[in-house]
Amino acid sequence: MINSGEVDYVNGKTCIFGIVGHPIEQVRSPEMITAELVSRGLNALMVPVHVLPADFDRVMPELLKLQNFDGFVFTIPFKGEARRLASLLGPQATFVGAVNALVRTNEGQWLGDIFDGLGCVEAFRRRDISFAGKRVMMIGVGGAGSAIAVAAGRERPASMRIFDPDAQRAADVADKVRRCSPSTQVEIGEPTVDGMDVLLNASPVGMLDDTRLPIQAETLPRDLIVFDAIVKPEMTPLLSLARESGCTFIQGREMMRGQISKIVDFFQTRDFR
Amino acid sequence: MINSGEVDYVNGKTCIFGIVGHPIEQVRSPEMITAELVSRGLNALMVPVHVLPADFDRVMPELLKLQNFDGFVFTIPFKGEARRLASLLGPQATFVGAVNALVRTNEGQWLGDIFDGLGCVEAFRRRDISFAGKRVMMIGVGGAGSAIAVAAGRERPASMRIFDPDAQRAADVADKVRRCSPSTQVEIGEPTVDGMDVLLNASPVGMLDDTRLPIQAETLPRDLIVFDAIVKPEMTPLLSLARESGCTFIQGREMMRGQISKIVDFFQTRDFR
Missing domain, CATH: 3.40.50.10860 (Leucine Dehydrogenase, chain A, domain 1)
Known part of the structure; x- marks a missing residue:
């Protein structure tokens, strides 16, 4: 009342x-x-x-x-x-x-x-997509990107190629992914979609008014699954290209929703009054 | 949206x-x-x-x-x-x-x-009652009571008699009321309704399950205005007696509402984003 x-x-x-x-x-x-x-x-x-x-x-x-x-x-x-x-x-x-x-x-x-990474994995799960056995291209491993690489890595992809302009950071994250998924083939290298199943962008390229792509490409393979961690704009240049190319694409806001759900699960590990 | x-x-x-x-x-x-x-x-x-x-x-x-x-x-x-x-x-x-x-x-x-005191004065104002020129009996001058005594005092009552079991506290508050209203006749003494226009209770007597009155009386003068700062119960023994005696009475919750309004006025002294 x-x-x-x-x-x-x-x-x-x-x-x-x-x-x-x-x-x-x-x-x-x-x-x-x-x-x-x-x-x-x-x-x-x-x-x-x-x-x-x-x-x-x-x-x-x-x-x-x-x-x-x-x-x-x-x-x-x-x-x-x-x-x-x-x-x-x-x-x-x-x-x-x-x-x-x-x-x-x-x-x-x-x-x-x-939870940045878990939000991404949760967004994929809600689309019934698992990283298990997939070949993953990971672009950008700063704060959110390193968490995404680890969370995706823990799902046991077949391989993960990591690119970051900061070579030391790329090497550190590669080590983390190897530790959490010893069966995953981890390498460091330039962005590519050749032989990849999933493309994850966690770099800031394409954010707000940035019209660049995080990867050099005119078109993308139709069976590539494309994810962009960027929330604004909702459709980044990369996601627009994915849509034009007929790819499955997953938006940053889906990761955000997945993350929110996971954070509240986490808060509920305590008893509420 | x-x-x-x-x-x-x-x-x-x-x-x-x-x-x-x-x-x-x-x-x-x-x-x-x-x-x-x-x-x-x-x-x-x-x-x-x-x-x-x-x-x-x-x-x-x-x-x-x-x-x-x-x-x-x-x-x-x-x-x-x-x-x-x-x-x-x-x-x-x-x-x-x-x-x-x-x-x-x-x-x-x-x-x-x-704002404890201003809330009381505001509750009176909303009933179109001013303390100016009134003879006031003030019972209990702890935290809230001292604020009520000062706020009522600043309205320039004709007189204020203050009672508190702690004589030093009563004396201190009497000094405060004298300072803020030099024209008010301030005295310290036992609770009485003889020759009073307003009775203010800010003592804890009558709170919750306490069935006592803060003043010894079988009935109250019909033209006495009675206020009780206690919020629970809404009708204290004192307020019940006031109602039976045909007095105007003002409840603790009216002070609380008055106080809320005054506190938000106070918060609004800053610019909001």
């Missing part, structure tokens, strides 16, 4: 989750993760938390002391820093070496894991 | 306000203050913030650094501590010497003020 002069979506018992970033106004998690929490019948809310980079190291340990703030998601520029706040690491984070979400366990510890 | 899978009451641009207390589950400000903020067309939300007393001094200065958390309300047991966080004091707080709300000014300072 809600009286007039009251709203029905927040009260003293509401579990609060925060998305921490700088800047913060552009984040979409508050409306999307809150909707997912509420759709599962939880009295919970995700609020934006705007922390200045210079304040992060002092603010965050104190925020973790708030007794009804039970989990956090970290976005730009804090994905690297967030790992230091975790006292336990989940399976993805252990391989990737980074964290983008924290949850307070029932024992009061902070468990960290990373 | 809200897409499916999203809620419409929080997003990256939402201004966050917090109510800080221990315990927190019983607070009513999240649903009530949020409703008032939203009814004024603001993209804003008040969330519960559960801080343990041992953490308060370290947590709060860091919480004040969150760039989109623009104001706080303090409840039990932090009304005393909150004053130290204010770099500026509003007119009520200056007289009362305590703070129950903070807002970040446009210049980035933290302005503190106290």
Whole structure:
């Protein structure tokens, strides 16, 4: 029963989750993760938390002391820093070496894991596509890309070719994929679609007004599955080419939806009040 | 336009306000203050913030650094501590010497003020009753009571008699009322209704299952105006007696509504994004 002069979506018992970033106004998690929490019948809310980079190291340990703030998601520029706040690491984070979400366990510890990659795998799963046995071309292995490479790698593809302009970063991620899937043939090399089943772009090429393709091609093989992690625009130049070429293509927003579902699963590893 | 899978009451641009207390589950400000903020067309939300007393001094200065958390309300047991966080004091707080709300000014300072008393005066105003020229009996001058005494005092009553079992506290509040209203005759003494126009109870006598009256009386003068700051129960023994006696009576929840309106006015002293 809600009286007039009251709203029905927040009260003293509401579990609060925060998305921490700088800047913060552009984040979409508050409306999307809150909707997912509420759709599962939880009295919970995700609020934006705007922390200045210079304040992060002092603010965050104190925020973790708030007794009804039970989990956090970290976005730009804090994905690297967030790992230091975790006292336990989940399976993805252990391989990737980074964290983008924290949850307070029932024992009061902070468990960290990373969901960029799981969101991509979940988006594929929702299309009934598995990476198992596939030959994968992976372009761009920064923060999100390394998580995607590991999550896809854990699905046991036949092979993965990794490209990143930063050779050291490419080598590091190749090692991670080898560790989590010893049966996968991992190599480093230029972007190509020859002999590939899946093309994953996690580079920023094609973002916003960037009209470039992350790969040199006039057309794509019709049976190639093309994924782009970029959310804006929804149809990147790469995805437009995939559509023209008759390929199956998966958009960044599908990864985002998959990630939201996985993050709320993660938050639910704790008991709700 | 809200897409499916999203809620419409929080997003990256939402201004966050917090109510800080221990315990927190019983607070009513999240649903009530949020409703008032939203009814004024603001993209804003008040969330519960559960801080343990041992953490308060370290947590709060860091919480004040969150760039989109623009104001706080303090409840039990932090009304005393909150004053130290204010770099500026509003007119009520200056007289009362305590703070129950903070807002970040446009210049980035933290302005503190106290609204318990203003809520009472606002509840009277909504009934078209002024304290000006009235003879007031004030029972109980703890945290809320001292704020009520000062706020009523600033309305220039003819006289105010103050009772509190703690004689030092009664004397301190009497001095405060004298300072803010030199024309008011202030005295300390036992509770009485003889020669009074208004009876204000801000003592805990009559709260919850307490069946006692804060004043010894079988009946009350019909033209006495009776106020009780207690919110639960809505009809305290004192208010029930006032009703039986044919008096005008004002409930604690009316003060709460008045206070909410005044707190949101206070939050609006800053520019909203």
